[in-house]
Amino acid sequence: MRLSTYFLPTLRENPSEAQIVSHRLMLRAGMVRQASAGIYSWLPLGFRVLKRIEQIVREEQDASGAQELLMPTIQSADLWRESGRYDDYGKEMLRIVDRHERDMLYGPTNEELITDIFRGASKSWRDVPRNLYHIQWKFRDEVRPRFGVMRGREFLMKDAYSFDLTKEDARHSYNKMFVAYLRTFARMGLKAIPMQADTGPIGGDLSHEFIILADTGESQVYCDRDAIEFDPLAEAVDFDDRAGVQSIVDRWTSVYAATDEKHDEAAYAAIPEGRRVSARGIEVGHIFYFGSKYSKPLGAVLAKPDGETVPVEMGSYGIGVSRLVGAIIEASHDDRGIVWPESVAPFRVGLVNLRVGDAACSEASGKIYSALRAAGIEVLYDDRDESPGAKFATMDLIGLPWQLVVGPRGLAQGLVELKERRTGAKEDLPIDAALARFTAA
Ligand code: ATP
Ligand code: MG
Numbered sequence: 001m002r003l004s005t006y007f008l009p010t011l012r013e014n015p016s017e018a019q020i021v022s023h024r025l026m027l028r029a030g031m032v033r034q035a036s037a038g039i040y041s042w043l044p045l046g047f048r049v050l051k052r053i054e055q056i057v058r059e060e061q062d063a064s065g066a067q068e069l070l071m072p073t074i075q076s077a078d079l080w081r082e083s084g085r086y087d088d089y090g091k092e093m094l095r096i097v098d099r100h101e102r103d104m105l106y107g108p109t110n111e112e113l114i115t116d117i118f119r120g121a122s123k124s125w126r127d128v129p130r131n132l133y134h135i136q137w138k139f140r141d142e143v144r145p146r147f148g149v150m151r152g153r154e155f156l157m158k159d160a161y162s163f164d165l166t167k168e169d170a171r172h173s174y175n176k177m178f179v180a181y182l183r184t185f186a187r188m189g190l191k192a193i194p195m196q197a198d199t200g201p202i203g204g205d206l207s208h209e210f211i212i213l214a215d216t217g218e219s220q221v222y223c224d225r226d227a228i229e230f231d232p233l234a235e236a237v238d239f240d241d242r243a244g245v246q247s248i249v250d251r252w253t254s255v256y257a258a259t260d261e262k263h264d265e266a267a268y269a270a271i272p273e274g275r276r277v278s279a280r281g282i283e284v285g286h287i288f289y290f291g292s293k294y295s296k297p298l299g300a301v302l303a304k305p306d307g308e309t310v311p312v313e314m315g316s317y318g319i320g321v322s323r324l325v326g327a328i329i330e331a332s333h334d335d336r337g338i339v340w341p342e343s344v345a346p347f348r349v350g351l352v353n354l355r356v357g358d359a360a361c362s363e364a365s366g367k368i369y370s371a372l373r374a375a376g377i378e379v380l381y382d383d384r385d386e387s388p389g390a391k392f393a394t395m396d397l398i399g400l401p402w403q404l405v406v407g408p409r410g411l412a413q414g415l416v417e418l419k420e421r422r423t424g425a426k427e428d429l430p431i432d433a434a435l436a437r438f439t440a441a
Contacts, residue, residue, distance in 0.1 A: 001347065003382040003394075007044050009033075010394060020216040022329035023148030025338050029398045031325070038145025038153030045398060046325065048346035050156065053324050054135055056187050056343060057158045064180035064239050066131040066160050071113050073137050077103035079112040083297050092140045106139035111294045111316055114161040118312065119300035125165045128302060128312065129173055133160030135321060147216070149322045150282070156322040162315045165302055167291070170313035174206060174289045175245045177317040181210050181285050182232035182252070188324065189341030190331055192284055193227045194252055198261035199288055206289035206315075209259055211281035214330045221281040223257035224271045282327045289315040338399030339422050347380040349438060350400040352392070354407035356385045365406045368416070368431060375439040396421065404434060 009030040017034075018024040026032050031046025042050055058068065074096070080086035094106040107113070114132060122128065135158045145153045162173035178194060185192035190212050197209035211221050213228075230252065238244055256267050259281075268276060292311035295301070301309040320327075332339045342348065349372060353365040365381065372379040380400060382391050388407075395403050405417040415428040418437065429437075 001378075001380050003380055004384045006380070008394075008398075009043070010397060018148065020147050020150070020330070021333055022150065022216075022326040025329055025333060025397070026148055026326065029338060032149060038142060038151070040149055040152060040154075040322075045346050049325050049340070049344055050322060052344045052346070053188065053328075054156070054158075054321050057135065057184055057319055057321060060180045060184040060187070061133050061158065061160060063183075064131070064176045066133045066177075066180075068134060069132055070134045071107075071110055071117075071136060073107055073139070075105055075107045075110075075113055077105055079116055079298070080105065083112050083115075083294055085112070092142065094139045094141055107136075108138055108140045109157075109316075109318075110134070110136075110159055111161065111314075112298065115294045115298045115300050115314070118161075118163055119295075119298060122163065122300075122302065122312075124303040125305055127163075129162065129164050129169055131160055131162045131173060131176075133158060133317070148326055150326040151218070152322065155320065158319040158321055160317040162317070163300075164313045165304065165310070167313060170289055170291070170315060171206075172242050172245065174287060174315050175242075175249045176239050177287050177315070178208065178249050178252075179232075179237055179239070179245055181287065181317075181319070182248075183237070184319065185210060185212070185284060186232040187343050188328055189343060190284070190324075190328065191228055193221075193223055193257050193281075195221055195223065195257040195259050195281075196253075196262040197259050197286065199290070208287050209283045210285035210287075211257075211259070211283055212327055212331055213277070213279045214282050214327070215280055216330055217280035217282040219281045219283055220260040221258070221279060222260075222263050222268050223277050223279075224255045225275040225277050227252070227255045227257045228277070282323070282330065283320070284324055284327050285317075285319045287315065287317045333399070336393070337397035340399045340401055342401045345401050346398070347378040347400050349377060349379040349402045349404055350395045350398070351379050351381040352395060352403060352405045353381070353383055354388050354391070354405060356383060358408050360411055361406050361408055364411055364416070364431065368404060368406065368435065371435050372438060375435075377438045402438075 011028045014024050015027045030043055032040040035041050077086055096104040098104050138157045139154050142153055164170040192210040192212050194208040195211050197207045199207045291313055295311040300312045302312050303309050329338050353361050355361045369381045401421055403419040414430055416434050417428055418434050419426045
């Protein structure tokens with residue numbers, strides 16, 4: 001992509017409405033634009049990041065055996081009356097009346113709808129286990145939308161729903177999501193800690209929130225420092241190995257980690273003082289096991305092998321996909337801008353032509369640009385006629401992991417400069433060697 005033609009409305013000044021760094025940087029880097037309170041348009045740069053995060057979520061859901069579908073954003077109120085949540089949900093739910101005076105709503109979550117889909121199609125023990133998920137926009141009319149995409153009113157969520165015959169099977173489904181979540185967040189460069197959590201209005205009795213520690217987080221959390229040290233990607237996971245998956249969950253849950261609502265002072269005090277962490281956290285995911293809370297009222301039952309029918313055992317599992325864009329920035333930035341982890345970066349390389357009017361610089365830059373594109377490397381090519389200072393500032397602000405700088409002085413010796421955004425480390429390299437950094441396997 002050539003920056004001269006790219007829609008990237010960056011801001012030099014800090015926007016006054018943004019209270020936290022991720023919101024400031026997303027606005028300054030031209031990633032999003034507010035449409036109305038808590039509702040955002042995703043501009044090209046931001047949309048690329050959103051899609052990359054979504055793809056990691058998708059790959060890890062699929063790897064765990066979950067299956068993707070797509071449910072609508074607009075739902076009928078009737079199902080919510082069946083479950084009893086239509087009145088309980090309160091003002092957070094956006095209620096709509098259609099031209100036939102039918103009550104509709106913009107879905108804040110999908111337990112009712114997925115249960116309705118399942119009950120119409122699945123009748124026996126042979127039809128489970130299943131885990132169905134989608135990645136779809138939600139609307140919650142939050143009292144205080146704030147911090148940009150972190151607490152929006154319209155936001156993108158991955159929500160999965162598991163269906164099982166027995167509590168033991170449901171536990172395995174829960175464990176699989178637990179492990180898939182650990183891997184998902186680790187792949188984004190985040191240290192997300194599973195913490196015992198309240199089940200809230202969704203109900204049920206087994207629940208963990210996945211929290212990343214950040215001063216701007218809205219939750220107060222407590223944990224043992226050991227929980228921060230585990231590496232979820234250290235070993236491959238066989239999701240069909242019940243005991244193996246359970247042992248990963250056990251390892252994490254044996255270390256104290258809880259949100260405010262579930263905090264246990266005595267257990268916390270038992271942690272050696274040097275390992276106690278009391279901090280703010282951002283909730284990026286939340287998993288629940290709630291048994292037959294929805295299947296009972298909605299009549300989603302399965303016939304057991306002996307013919308007896310029982311309500312299907314369910315769990316639900318959310319990830320805040322759009323919130324993650326902000327959360328990753330909270331975890332990874334410096335005073336010059338965003339520092340994207342490679343796995344979610346909008347482009348891998350920023351190619352900077354320092355002197356657009358210079359024939360040699362433009363020729364070399366053009367060749368590098370073509371070679372990277374031919375190798376399938378995503379590159380943003382700054383071919384604008386701007387000062388070097390302005391170009392470096394833009395590159396640092398938008399945080400691409402690598403910058404390749406082509407200037408007249410280096411080029412006279414056949415060299416370009418490769419800069420790593422995270423460390424600031426610079427290296428002068430022959431063009432071929434610089435290209436090989438990205439194209440070599
Ligand atoms: P919170 O406690 O932050 O209000 P929640 O418990 O209501 O969230 P869930 O119903 O568990 O949220 O939703 C699953 C995930 O969706 C959350 O873990 C969070 O990452 C994300 N999420 C929830 N509400 C919002 C919102 N208003 N804006 C952006 N993301 C959200
Ligand atoms: Mg929650």
